Amino acid sequence: MKDPWRRLRRFRRSPRPTGRSGSRTISFAGTLRVGLIDAVEQVGEAAWRALEPPDFPFFDYEFLDALEKSGSVGPGTGWSPVHLVCESEGRLVGIMPLYLKTDSYGEYVFDWEWAHAYHQHGVPYYPKLVAAVPFTPATGPRILVRPDVDREAIVRTLLDAAREVGEENRASSTHALFVPEGDLEDFQERGFAVRHSLQFHWRNRGHASFDDYLETLVSKRRRQISRERRQLAEENLTIERLTGEALEPSHADTMYRFYMATADRKWGSPYLNRAFFREVFSTMKDRLLFVLARDEAGRPIAGTINFYKDAALFGRHWGAVEDRRNLHFELCYYQTIEFAIEREIKLFEAGAQGEHKLARGFLPTLTRSAHELRHPAFRRAIERFVEEEKEYLDQAVEEYSRHDPYKK
Incomplete structure (x- = not known):
């Protein structure tokens, strides 16, 4: 079997006229120049910061840098960074975080059946290009552009460059995952x-408190949530919400222990390592919420890590070393909803799947991804498939709406 990384390594060994280690200029469009880098540190924090999107912490410099420095992405992980950076007259004006992938792990928009169909017909599906946040099913922009430049020109140039990278690496396809509806065009x-895919999101309706939020729910759901919280209170646990300077290095190690314990119980493959948790607990304190539960003796038994920025909150990882009734709901949903209400955060995305969230105030929400398949026959077949899938999801949303937990 041929080494799938051979072409990428040759690509990276090409001349680097930008002068940055690990970067390479791949195209020009008028005054615009597009380069390819394999680490965000090659751009630098100050230049990257000018393009960071509001309400979305996962394309902040610190988050991607933590993934790369920790080795959570890179060689051996299935996620090889091939980020595209667009410059005009020496100034960074656009970025397309991009990865060359040799599998479909950690994406949450599932295309394993597509890969299987390719394999059955003797056509390679991997490598492929993916514009996404690794291991993070959160909706946010996939192309970052400075607000004071011609966005259309920058986007067009970066997508042209992405196509060139795909062709050079013989990628079967290009995928942009969890794209905001306004960017689909x-x-x-x-x-x-x-x-289309389906998630369940919570939206703040201007609640003054958690009790105020409960009053917006139908009586059945209000009683259910109150009962779950009351039952957990009988366990005599201590629950803390920690963010900012309250976060300590030991909290990172505690959360990593929870994360690994849950991965082991579910026979999962952990994507993140201890170094990643230590990095984000240090560099993203002002955007990280750690909800921690301790038992009667003060021992940490469960926790969840969440990221927030401006008006949006994202639940990411949960773990526990002890099973306590309703503890997952309390830490992952009720404590984070309380935090969102206190901070006047408008949107809370609690992760992929989970129709059990509906009873707890999270409503069905369509998420969107974009897919370019280069093989004509497979492209036509997959285009038909996604249209049929949309009809099915529309019916699912309609069915869920019959169980809306809110008062009419």
């Missing part, structure tokens, strides 16, 4: 097919 104009 950028991809549709290039022939990308739009696929």
